[in-house]
Ligand code: ADP
């Protein structure tokens with residue numbers, strides 16, 4: 001049996017149903033992310049796990065125990081919020097000790113645990129600081145230590161990095177993941193940032209309108225998106241209009257005839273369909289396996305550092321892909337004619 005399970009959870013506020021039958025089973029020690037646009041119900045599901053919201057219907061169990069009707073403080077949950085959630089009138093040590101005092105831990109034990117947590121987040125030297133004397137990243141590390149101090153069974157993080165600068169965001173997410181692994185704590189992490197979710201999760205729940213559209217490992221979600229929404233939300237995607245020809249596997253796309261790996265499933269009555277391909281499936285270099293050539297015009301060339309992003313118009317369709325940078329690379333000129341090569345097996349219907 002999984003460590004944390006949510007079964008057919010529904011949440012209605014007034015007449016507005018915002019969680020519409022949500023199922024998830026999280027294994028012990030797993031790091032699962034909820035990924036989805038603002039308003040899709042991520043926080044509401046997290047708050048139901050924590051006990052701050054009661055499901056309208058459905059069931060939640062932790063470690064085999066039905067907690068659906070249990071108060072938050074009885075659930076052994078640690079929670080970290082977006083930002084500014086530390087007690088401003090307490091220093092770092094006081095903030096970390098807060099939950100321990102409530103749990104009735106003695107003075108010596110509390111102090112030892114606070115020291116241990118400070119070591120874990122690498123802030124032993126800042127125990128006496130107050131929140132306003134620290135950076136946002138340091139404050140969030142303290143918030144993490146405060147959440148972990150009472151040894152919760154499940155850690156819940158609600159967009160803990162979204163108020164931070166890009167660089168801190170990346171380094172702190174690695175640190176959170178590292179601490180999570182070391183403690184082996186079952187974790188649910190909420191984010192609207194697909195790169196963040198892809199980079200640190202064991203599994204991702206892609207949420208859309210109060211439901212889980214797809215649950216899978218980052219590579220399953222990226223390489224085999226099960227819905228059009230997931231395909232568009234995770235990673236970047238080129239979507240090309242195509243037309244079915246007489247044979248069930250042949251389509252015309254951007255003026256080029258393409259032989260698909262499988263018969264077309266999604267064409268409308270007029271034979272129109274959408275074909276998607278990831279940017280990395282396109283290249284200016286022909287190679288074995290890249291059996292489709294799209295001729296067109298280079299519309300823009302953006303230097304991005306380690307890669308150069310090329311946008312092209314091919315027969316009225318827009319495509320975008322990256323070239324790896326190297327010191328001797330000569331990128332194509334804007335306005336030049338070029339050919340983008342792709343493999344038909346990398347194209348999928350949306
Ligand atoms: P997310 O975290 O994915 O941005 P939320 O779970 O916060 O989404 O919200 C989902 C929907 O539920 C939104 O439309 C929001 O306005 C609504 N909602 C959330 N909490 C409440 C509440 N306490 N009362 C009424 N509506 C709410």
Ligand code: MG
Pocket residue numbers: 042043044
């Ligand atoms: Mg939210």
